[in-house]
Amino acid sequence: MLLSEFAGNDEVKTELSEAMKNNTLPHALIIDGAKGTGKKTLARIIAQYSVCSSEENRPCGVCPHCLKAEKNIHPDIMTSDGNNSGGLNVEAIRNIRSSAYIKPNEARAKVYMLFNCEKMLAAAQNAFLKILEEPPENVMFIMTAISAASLLQTVRSRSRTLSLYPVDVLEAQETVRKLVPDKSDEEIISSVRACGGNIGAALEMLESGGEEAMLLAQEIFRAIPLSTEYKLLTLTNRAVQNRASAIQVLDRMSELSAECVKASVGAENVSEAAVELAKKMSRRRIMKIQETVSHARSVLDVNVNLNFYGTWLCSVLRNY
Numbered sequence: 001m002l003l004s005e006f007a008g009n010d011e012v013k014t015e016l017s018e019a020m021k022n023n024t025l026p027h028a029l030i031i032d033g034a035k036g037t038g039k040k041t042l043a044r045i046i047a048q049y050s051v052c053s054s055e056e057n058r059p060c061g062v063c064p065h066c067l068k069a070e071k072n073i074h075p076d077i078m079t080s081d082g083n084n085s086g087g088l089n090v091e092a093i094r095n096i097r098s099s100a101y102i103k104p105n106e107a108r109a110k111v112y113m114l115f116n117c118e119k120m121l122a123a124a125q126n127a128f129l130k131i132l133e134e135p136p137e138n139v140m141f142i143m144t145a146i147s148a149a150s151l152l153q154t155v156r157s158r159s160r161t162l163s164l165y166p167v168d169v170l171e172a173q174e175t176v177r178k179l180v181p182d183k184s185d186e187e188i189i190s191s192v193r194a195c196g197g198n199i200g201a202a203l204e205m206l207e208s209g210g211e212e213a214m215l216l217a218q219e220i221f222r223a224i225p226l227s228t229e230y231k232l233l234t235l236t237n238r239a240v241q242n243r244a245s246a247i248q249v250l251d252r253m254s255e256l257s258a259e260c261v262k263a264s265v266g267a268e269n270v271s272e273a274a275v276e277l278a279k280k281m282s283r284r285r286i287m288k289i290q291e292t293v294s295h296a297r298s299v300l301d302v303n304v305n306l307n308f309y310g311t312w313l314c315s316v317l318r319n320y
């Protein structure tokens with residue numbers, strides 16, 4: 001991906017493209033932002049820039065270095081991930097320190113990408129500090145973290161922080177459409193909106209295929225006619241852990257209730273789950289649930305306090 005193709009975040013892109021043009025990119029960068037805002041994608045673009053052999057307009061995207069970088073097989077781009085066990089512990093940092101002074105294998109520079117640095121303990125950060133203070137030539141460090149504040153002040157002061165944010169919903173839709181062209185417009189729009197322009201979160205929602213949400217929706221339906229409220233309350237609270245999940249589960253419940261209504265009048269081509277559920281409740285009750293679900297879904301379109309929403313949803317579903 002080229003820097004110009006990276007969605008939103010115009011300030012960061014302007015700053016980076018200026019630095020790239022003038023060859024003034026700092027030797028250490030911290031990219032911070034919520035999960036899904038594109039930290040790793042941006043890190044890879046910068047890494048590609050650093051190894052690209054083109055004389056102008058780096059990264060060119062076509063030279064052998066760019067191609068290897070894109071396939072994540074460039075020998076001068078190293079990745080360490082704080083989410084892997086020992087990925088960014090003191091020993092891993094010491095290994096980086098000793099290898100950083102060795103010349104690049106084939107490119108003009110060597111890049112170390114350090115992902116999920118919020119997992120890096122203080123001892124490892126202190127070990128890392130030594131190399132940030134006296135950086136070897138032609139070496140670039142790109143750290144990513146949910147929040148740069150999770151890193152020691154001493155590390156931050158020797159790096160440049162770039163903060164990423166979710167992007168404009170329309171721009172996010174366009175980007176998602178390019179990345180998953182097989183998904184329908186409807187699916188893309190609803191996932192991007194549910195995730196508030198967070199492209200990574202929307203992609204995850206689309207990729208998971210809503211399967212988990214579907215299973216949860218079925219469990220909720222099964223729990224509605226039970227004599228005790230506890231099971232249903234546990235499930236509705238699980239469904240509303242975050243807005244995106246709440247929307248997904250409510251959408252699945254809406255589809256499922258529509259199917260149950262069909263099943264209750266003996267229609268064919270309905271899912272087994274719907275047939276089974278329709279046997280346990282009267283048609284009148286199923287239609288009331290359908291109404292309730294549609295109302296509950298519309299409530300989610302305005303900003304609602306999710307702490308109470310799960311409890312409220314449970315009580316309105318049991319109302320009939």
Ligand SMILES: [Zn+2]
Binds near residue numbers: 065066
């Ligand atoms: Zn190139």
